[in-house]
Amino acid sequence: MDNTWLRIIGALLVIISCSGLGFFMAAQWNEHLRTVEKLRKMIFLLKGEIVYANSPLTEAFERTGRKAGGEIGVLFENVSERLSGQQGETFYTIWQEEIDKLPKEVCLSKEDKQNLKGLGEHLGYLDMDMQERNILLYLEQLDLTIGYLRKHKQEKSRLYTSLGIMGGLFLTIVMY
């Protein structure tokens, strides 16, 4: 009798945890999309600060970071702080190091981070036109990422959740 109950509880636990994992994966996909969309909004703000307000990078990053908030906002503010410190490092070095310091909770893929680092490679270089083109190029990359994430959002969500539940059921059957 006891053994049967234990088996049922075990089976339920396996099903719940596997489904949970599935739901978690689906939620991660959505979170990734939200983060990239927020990043896009911030880059638009940054573009405004640089191209229309003619602000230097320190000021532009500080204002955008403060306005947007969140983990990426903190990234922008930290970059601004280090730039004002003028410790003799190049902008690209500071930018790369700060992106590497982003907490793991920030839902950005390796590729996203690589693209974000790429934005810093030419920021501040040459004239205003160059800044605008550089930012527009990055915004195009972000649009592609957002397009891909949106297109596959439903199917991936369904896939991850059903895989989770089915995987849990499968494991239960196998172990029973």
Next chain:
Amino acid sequence: MERKDELINIFSRSIREILNRVTIDFDEVQEIRLRVGAPLLMVYRNEEYYVTSRGSLNKEGKDAYVVSKNELKETMEYMSNYSLYAFEEEMKQGFITIQGGHRIGIAGKTILDESGIKTMKYISFINVRLSHQVRGCASEVLPYLYEQGREIYHTLIISPPRCGKTTLLRDLIRQVSNGSEEHAGLTVGVVDERSEIGACYQGIPQNELGIRTDILDCCPKARGMMMLIRTMSPRVIAVDEIGSREDLEAMEYVMNCGCKLIATVHGNSIDDLKQKPILRKLVEERIFERYVVLNNLGRIGNIDQIYDSRGTQLYKAQVHQMGIRWDRQECMAYG
């Protein structure tokens, strides 16, 4: 010390280390000059010195530190806060103003387009001119500039470069704006085309310009004067380094509006102004009621002479063995 740190941070790392070893008082440094492949020079108390890699100064050029191309490039990056693009307009004029109000003159290869100078590349010469705020340096002149009532005279400060005309103008603005026991403060509008007077950083003046002062930063003088009159109703308008025909027209407009004007111009004397086609009109038509002539004998900002609109001398510096002493003299006809 804070001022020294703030200033040193704009240089490349190697020059930073050298300047950190320099023990002189940075409040007395006037210029630091960087040229590719040439020695690092510093103008301190009106004298030019070579800077050695150990941070000592000498006049003979022994062991002078030679500036490299990369150091200049790095310095430009730090000076502009990694954002040269934000200084595009200023670079067209050949200088940028940084936090603290210091003016950095640059020279290199200019790139032209249809509208004139587009930008500058291969920047190989940098002149860092340190801004100085000498509170009270205008106190000597001020009694000569007030009319019997509470108004001040239209005043022109004439001075060769590096004699402290902007420093004097800055303190004049501060004192006129704040007022004193004898004179009530007046609303002053400042058109700061090169960000030198107020040294605004993100819109906030870094130099003290008085409590009744409104500053139009980085605005062309002629247009700025008109704008201020229409928008801020100033009693006095102050501008630095006048010289163009548009400036002259705007100044006439200001005077016709009942505003008083304080301006500065490059030159050694009133006679110098008479040689210049545009400025000659100023003297001949007696537009200004007071002329303050500066020199740099002994120290920066020395007032040499003060004249009224007819060229009558009201004030003359007396040179004696110990240096310069200021005496009020009986009126002497000028020229």
